[in-house]
Amino acid sequence: MPVTVIIGAQWGDEGKGKITDSLAGHVDVVARYQGGDNAGHTVVHGDWMLRLHQIPSGILHEGVLCVLGGGMVINPKTLIAEMDELQTRDAFRARMLISGRAHVIMPYHIALDGASEASRGAAAIGTTRRGIGPAYQDKAARTGLRMYDFRLPDDKLADKIRAAVEDKNVLLERLYEQPGLDAEAIAAQFVGHAGRLRPYIGDDSLALAESLEAGKQVLFEGAQGILLDIDHGTYPYVTSSATVLGGGLSVLGVSPREIKRVIGAVKAYQTRVGEGPFPTEQTGEMGARLRGTGANYWDEFGTTTGRPRRCGWLDLVTVRYSARVSGLTELAVTKLDILSGIEELQVCVGYRLDGKTLDRVVPPVEDLARVEPIYERLPGWQEPLGHSRRFRDLPVNAQGYIRFIEERTGLPVSVITVGPGRDQSVER
Numbered sequence: 001m002p003v004t005v006i007i008g009a010q011w012g013d014e015g016k017g018k019i020t021d022s023l024a025g026h027v028d029v030v031a032r033y034q035g036g037d038n039a040g041h042t043v044v045h046g047d048w049m050l051r052l053h054q055i056p057s058g059i060l061h062e063g064v065l066c067v068l069g070g071g072m073v074i075n076p077k078t079l080i081a082e083m084d085e086l087q088t089r090d091a092f093r094a095r096m097l098i099s100g101r102a103h104v105i106m107p108y109h110i111a112l113d114g115a116s117e118a119s120r121g122a123a124a125i126g127t128t129r130r131g132i133g134p135a136y137q138d139k140a141a142r143t144g145l146r147m148y149d150f151r152l153p154d155d156k157l158a159d160k161i162r163a164a165v166e167d168k169n170v171l172l173e174r175l176y177e178q179p180g181l182d183a184e185a186i187a188a189q190f191v192g193h194a195g196r197l198r199p200y201i202g203d204d205s206l207a208l209a210e211s212l213e214a215g216k217q218v219l220f221e222g223a224q225g226i227l228l229d230i231d232h233g234t235y236p237y238v239t240s241s242a243t244v245l246g247g248g249l250s251v252l253g254v255s256p257r258e259i260k261r262v263i264g265a266v267k268a269y270q271t272r273v274g275e276g277p278f279p280t281e282q283t284g285e286m287g288a289r290l291r292g293t294g295a296n297y298w299d300e301f302g303t304t305t306g307r308p309r310r311c312g313w314l315d316l317v318t319v320r321y322s323a324r325v326s327g328l329t330e331l332a333v334t335k336l337d338i339l340s341g342i343e344e345l346q347v348c349v350g351y352r353l354d355g356k357t358l359d360r361v362v363p364p365v366e367d368l369a370r371v372e373p374i375y376e377r378l379p380g381w382q383e384p385l386g387h388s389r390r391f392r393d394l395p396v397n398a399q400g401y402i403r404f405i406e407e408r409t410g411l412p413v414s415v416i417t418v419g420p421g422r423d424q425s426v427e428r
C-alpha cells in the first residue's frame, strides 16, 4: 500500500502545496488528479515563492515523476508559462508526464465561463473564470479535445480546433451576444502549444501501475477541497470535478487497495473564495483579522484570482463530513501561526437547524445557509509560532487547540504547519 493522498478538507487553499512539497522528498511519484489552473498551490523555497497551478507540487525534487493526471483539464498556455518559470530558474528538477486523457481548456471555455457567470447575475457561482466548468461540460458531452489530440499531425489538429471554435462561436454570438473568437489564430496558437507539450504526453495510469509494481512510493495531490466536490460539495457552489479520494482513484485508474494514508489538509480556521453558504464566516473585525491586510503573500487573497478570501472560525462539522466522504486517516493542520495573538478562539462543533443538532452532515445549500453554528470557546495564545518545531515547543493553549481538533474529529493530527517555509512544520 504505497500511496499517500493529500486532500483539502475544506473549501480549498488549505496549504496543500506546502505539504505536498515537504512529503515529495520521500516519494517517487506525485500525481495531480483533477482540476486545472483554477488551483493555486504555493511552495516556498528560501525567498522564492512558486505558485503552481497545474504542475504537481513535487516538481522541485530531483528525480520525482510529476504526473498531470487524466482527470485534469489543462490550459496549455498557462502550463507552458509555469514550465518556463521553472526552467528559467533551472528548477525543473523532476520529470513530467501529462495524461493523454486529460482534457484541454480552450479559449472558448474561458470565454463561456465568463459569459455564463455574467449572465447569472446575483446567482453567480464566483468561479475562477478559467474555463473549468465549460471544459468539463465538453468532456461529459464527449465533444472535448484531449491531450492525446496534440499528437495528431499539425494540419489535422488545426482542422479539429477550427471546427471546435466555429461551433462554440455560435453559442458565444447567439446565446451570449458576444463576439466570436478567431478560429484561425487559435488553431495556429494551439499547434504551437502541441509542439511544445507533445514530448510529455503519455499514459498516466500505466506509468502509475508500473511504479506501484516496482514498489515505488506515490503521492496523490488533490486540488480544491472536499466541500468543492461536484457530488459531495456545497452544490452548486462547487467546482466541476470530483475532488474526493474516490475521484482520484477513478481518474487515475488505481486500485483502492494501494491506499495507505489519506491526509486531510485543514486550515486552523476556515476560508472560502467565491459564493455559497459559509456558516462560520466572520464579516466584521475578526474576519479582517484572519484575512490579514494583504501585506504578506500568505494573507487570505486568492492565489489564482487575487480575490479576498472570506474568513471565519474553524468548522469541525465540515471536517468530520470530509473525513467520512473521503476516508481520511489523519489531518494536517495548517497556518496555526495565524491564530497567535487572538485572546479567545471559537470552533464550530455542530449546527442547529429547525430545532435539531447536526454534527456530521453538511446539508444542502438551502439549509446550510440557515444553520446556526454551535461554538465552543477555547483560550488563545500570544506567542508567535514560526520557530516552533516540536509539539512540546508550542504554547500549551496551541497544543490544547490541536488536541481539541483530534478529540472532536477522532483523527490524529500528524503535522502542524506554522509558516509558509519548507521547514516551518511541527511533526506530531
Ligand code: GDP
Pocket: 008, 012, 013, 014, 015, 016, 017, 018, 039, 040, 041, 042, 043, 044, 297, 298, 299, 303, 334, 335, 336, 337, 338, 417, 418, 419, 420
Ligand atoms: P493550496 O491551494 O492548498 O496549496 O494553498 P494556497 O497555496 O492557495 O494557500 C495557502 C497560503 O498559505 C500560501 O500563501 C502558503 O504559502 C501559505 N501557507 C501555507 N502554510 C502556511 C502556514 O503554516 N503558515 C502561514 N502563515 N502560511 C502558510
Ligand code: IMO
Pocket: 008, 011, 012, 013, 014, 038, 039, 040, 041, 125, 126, 127, 128, 129, 130, 131, 132, 133, 222, 223, 224, 225, 228, 237, 238, 239, 240, 273, 274, 275, 303
Ligand atoms: P486550490 O487547489 C479555493 C472555487 C472558486 C469557485 C468555485 C468554482 O488552490 O485549493 P471553478 O473555477 O473551479 O469553476 O470555481 O471553486 N475554487 C477554489 N477555491 N481554492 C481552489 O483551488 C479553488 N479552485 C476553485 O473560487 O468558488
Ligand code: MG
Pocket: 012, 013, 014, 039, 040, 041, 042, 303
Ligand atoms: Mg490555492
